[in-house]
Amino acid sequence: MNKVLQNLKLLPALEARLATAFDMHRLSDEADPQAFLATHGGEFAGLVTSAAVGAPPALVDAMPNLRVISSFGVGLDKLDLVTARQRGIAVGYTPDVLNDCVADLAFGLMLDAGRGLSAADRYVRRGDWRGAGTPATAPFPLGRKVSGACLGIVGLGRIGSSIARRASGFDMSVRYHSRRPVVDAPWPHEPSLRALALWADYLVVIAAGGAGTRHLVNADVLKALGPNGFLINVSRGSVVDEAALVRALVDKRIAGAGLDVFENEPRVPEELLALDNVVLLPHIASATIETRQAMADRVFDNLSFFFSEGRLVSPAPLPTV
Numbered sequence: 001m002n003k004v005l006q007n008l009k010l011l012p013a014l015e016a017r018l019a020t021a022f023d024m025h026r027l028s029d030e031a032d033p034q035a036f037l038a039t040h041g042g043e044f045a046g047l048v049t050s051a052a053v054g055a056p057p058a059l060v061d062a063m064p065n066l067r068v069i070s071s072f073g074v075g076l077d078k079l080d081l082v083t084a085r086q087r088g089i090a091v092g093y094t095p096d097v098l099n100d101c102v103a104d105l106a107f108g109l110m111l112d113a114g115r116g117l118s119a120a121d122r123y124v125r126r127g128d129w130r131g132a133g134t135p136a137t138a139p140f141p142l143g144r145k146v147s148g149a150c151l152g153i154v155g156l157g158r159i160g161s162s163i164a165r166r167a168s169g170f171d172m173s174v175r176y177h178s179r180r181p182v183v184d185a186p187w188p189h190e191p192s193l194r195a196l197a198l199w200a201d202y203l204v205v206i207a208a209g210g211a212g213t214r215h216l217v218n219a220d221v222l223k224a225l226g227p228n229g230f231l232i233n234v235s236r237g238s239v240v241d242e243a244a245l246v247r248a249l250v251d252k253r254i255a256g257a258g259l260d261v262f263e264n265e266p267r268v269p270e271e272l273l274a275l276d277n278v279v280l281l282p283h284i285a286s287a288t289i290e291t292r293q294a295m296a297d298r299v300f301d302n303l304s305f306f307f308s309e310g311r312l313v314s315p316a317p318l319p320t321v
């Protein structure tokens with residue numbers, strides 16, 4: 001049986017399934033994980049991790065006979081892909097199976113930020129609705145329309161395309177920004193992110209994370225989005241300059257935001273907690289029973305296909321070194 005290390009707690013059903021096929025070890029069960037790795041790291045041929053936890057260089061270095069990494073999620077920003085490439089370690093991930101749920105959540109955030117759903121819910125729970133119209137309580141403020149609005153998408157990949165397709169049901173105009181235009185995409189490509197932000201009512205960020213996109217959405221882009229524009233981020237916190245976003249929201253220089261991801265998760269900037277013009281979610285875009293099950297199945301299939309056939313079902317693209 002191949003020995004496989006997991007560096008996080010997984011869904012119980014996935015842990016049970018993995019244990020039927022592999023000799024599984026959970027790193028967090030060890031009293032001293034560093035000492036355990038120093039003694040036993042060389043015994044493991046496989047590693048199961050997630051997009052959120054990743055596989056940092058120190059961990060990969062401590063596993064000299066590692067042949068395969070199977071990651072729960074599609075983001076690759078926390079995986080040491082350069083080392084994987086250099087050492088010939090195969091890396092599997094879970095693309096496509098989560099497109100629907102992440103795209104659905106992007107629309108949930110657009111509707112919530114634009115129409116003020118979460119803020120309206122708080123208004124009712126506080127009893128303000130009952131008191132509305134009295135001198136002490138203002139009526140709930142009017143929202144902004146989503147149907148028919150201009151939707152700018154940053155990153156027209158697998159999930160970005162799913163978001164764009166959903167927009168037709170809302171009669172929205174769609175444009176997108178990425179480094180290269182997508183062949184045969186029916187939506188106009190905008191080479192300038194600033195120009196896209198100027199045009200958009202809703203700017204949805206769904207580009208890959210990592211060093212190449214760090215602070216792509218900066219103060220300048222937010223200024224272009226302007227006081228009538230909403231920023232939605234379902235990609236990675238690192239893609240947005242969070243300090244600039246906080247200032248823009250506090251000063252109402254953009255209309256609002258819907259955020260599933262943050263720069264230092266699970267830390268959310270304190271200033272945002274008191275604001276009604278921002279919706280804050282704990283990184284749940286793929287978190288449905290159906291999608292998490294499909295992700296778990298792909299994590300298992302990647303590992304088992306690798307050990308039986310020498311190939312992955314969903315190999316991650318590795319950088320050229």
Ligand code: NAP
Nearest residue numbers: 075155156157158159178179180207208209234235285286
């Ligand atoms: P994908 O198909 O690889 O698409 C990534 C897109 O990012 C591509 O369109 C790419 O276009 C664009 N991009 C990369 N670098 C860029 C840059 N410097 N400027 C502008 N655009 C850039 O990936 P996906 O499956 O759609 O997933 C996208 C990301 O969503 C993941 O990497 C992950 O971080 C995030 N995600 C978040 C959650 C969540 O729970 N919130 C769930 C799933 C995924 P070009 O290469 O042409 O630039």
Ligand code: 8YV
Nearest residue numbers: 050051052072073074075286
């Ligand atoms: C998950 C994600 O929250 O796939 C990704 O890149 O960010 C999300 O689907 C994550 O993988 C869970 O660890």
